[in-house]
Amino acid sequence: MSRRAETTELAVLGLLDESPMHGYELRKRLNLMLGWGRVLSYGSLYPTLKRMLRASLIEEEVVSPLPATRRLRIVYRLTDDGRAQFARAMSEVGPTAWEDESFGVRFSFFSRTDLESRLRVLEGRRTRLQERLERVQTQLERTQKEVDRYAEELQRHGMESVEREVRWLSDLISAERNGTPMPRDEQTTRETGSSTTATTTGES
Amino acid sequence: MSRRAETTELAVLGLLDESPMHGYELRKRLNLMLGWGRVLSYGSLYPTLKRMLRASLIEEEVVSPLPATRRLRIVYRLTDDGRAQFARAMSEVGPTAWEDESFGVRFSFFSRTDLESRLRVLEGRRTRLQERLERVQTQLERTQKEVDRYAEELQRHGMESVEREVRWLSDLISAERNGTPMPRDEQTTRETGSSTTATTTGES
DNA sequence: GTTAGCATGTAAGGAGTTACATGATTTT
């Protein structure tokens, strides 16, 4: 019903689409998946699960694990609605799809989407990063007077990181287009011919 | 009074410590500084300023800009309390100091701290990143069975980014220790001898 | 003339965290 993108929910849908799981395990997988940003807390996960339950996206089943003395586990499983919702969310590529968190989650589930959606997400993200680079560069030119050494160094490092991600995305995009699903080469980081900053690489 | 680290507040203190400014300009500088993560909205900045005003960290002065038809601007200036608070916050290097956002802000203001504080922040951040790497690596080894191609590629890219930042930090740390304030060389990214992942580089 | 930038704010709401509550089991 609600068209809220809500990254956590998408992640849960995707993980449960692979296989049913209980909350604790879900959190572990989630943290591994998002890993490099936030670490999701129970105070966030459990209420999300309850909400999804109310929305009939998932169903619960209480399971008593074999050494029966252990705490009960509640295993969650996708409903047909949930599965449909996941498919819809993955193909509806809106501008939220290229935000840091959301991008990571979508990327993780790329195997379960079609080429077209993948390309739209990859290209959308790349465009967004390139815009960020341009904006920061023009702003730096205007404010160039008082440049603190450290502030500048941080800026430089940030830019390099973003440029690196742009190259990574460009490599992935070519790989997708060539039908080569993944650059099987570890040296993705080298100069790949993709001009780092300037190219606007107009999309389809 | 409140010992809340609150990154936004620290950033405002630091910027106003450089020179008085009005809200709009503050936001621009803030966005340039944090730039690569969030972009701060007015709905966040103005209430923060009001709060800091109530806490007597800053003072306001209404200024009518020269083409008098323009909107009034409210210029904020640090009080002595505010200046003291900034100095205290910058030297009190707690574990929050190596969180992404907070780290960036502190780093930007490094010129206004002593060598010791700088080293503690840099080393703290490096240790934290190395812990993250180790945790993810051990977890990957345990969950290694069902490795989705895309999920794995994202993981790999994330790891490389973090390793890159660790090298960057290591270079900065050596530079600080050698009295060379900054690696004036652009090729910081190359192999610098700093072993990427394994070294725990026990701190002082 | 219309878009972008200048300039300050408020109200409602979203997404998540920390701390609390509880307790068994496995590893070191």
Next chain:
DNA sequence: AAAATCATGTAACTCCTTACATGCTAAC
């Protein structure tokens, strides 16, 4: 014997975003 991990949850709170409200000025 202590520490980590398994396991589920709630209440209070924080920080931030979006949308609204208002209006002028510079650049294209």
